[in-house]
Amino acid sequence: MRNPLVALALLFAPMSLASVGGGQTLVAGIHQQVVSTSHWLTEAQFVDAFAISRMAPGPGTILVTLIGWDVAGGWGALVASIAIFTPTSLLVYALARIWARTSGQRWQLALEAGLRPVAAGMILASGLVLTQALEGGWVAQAIAVVSTGVLLATKINPLVLMLAGGAAFAAMHGITG
């Protein structure tokens, strides 16, 4: 194998630029490369890394940090993270600068007004797909719906709501077994 750090950078930097619509779209491609093509991780290691990244707070793409860690330790985690986050971060930074410099142009307003309904539809649909896919059946789905209502109606700290959700779910399973 080539130097694993170089290989990590060469894998994740281009992938970063291909990830329109959010990090979740990357997972299948990452799995293919890391497990099937490069044999850096076994299937079981990948499944573990994926589960941990889902369980941990923060962006889901933190999965990549973990893969770097598994492949080449601390340096691997660092290189993989830089590779996946930096290219697109620089692009968005450039976009933010352009936006600030020439604000209020017709093409800018059109981009904002045009993309917003697309985003709204995608966010709502993704939320429903997530709700349907929740582990834990109708109890989990009910928690998601109640949580949505409470968030819309109050200024509650989301952390309080999530802890309540966790406690309610565990309690329900304690009762129903």
Added chain:
Amino acid sequence: MANTTARPTAPQLFAIFARIGLSSFGGGLSGWMLREFVHRRAWVDEDEFLSGLALSQAFPGVNVVNLAIWIGFRLRGTPGALAGACGIIIPPALLVVVIASGFAALSQHRLAHLLLDGIGAAAVGLSLQMGVIAARRAAAKGAVPIAIMLLAFAAVGLLHWPLPLVVLVLGPISVALAYRRLGRA
């Protein structure tokens, strides 16, 4: 425009994004940001936030990192953008490695699993909440945005199209229609 009278400093921004990065179990980070920056502190107004969110989503990259950079830049220029990116990435990246080291022990506890499943379910509410707010706003802008929104919703929710495809197909159409509409106004 953002409220400039009480703009946060870059270290403050870093601290807020780090806190969101470390508390957002189960995801829903942009929902956290909406609550923190728009509803709680009123540093960014809802329209500006939703525009930033839409651009972040249409752009390559991790949405929430894009959004953190966007908000950071809006509020505090280049240092703010850097604070946003570092705050939302570095603390969770360090934590995930720590969690990975203890994963074998943690994964044996049934209660931990149940708690995390419940937290994940409540966190979906953050995404749905934001979807509702974004949809309400989009619906107020007329028939064309409503139609586009419904198409995007159907493409993702019913037809299960991948998100990039939805952006690539509906994005240009919607933007072109908006451009024409703005010309007439």
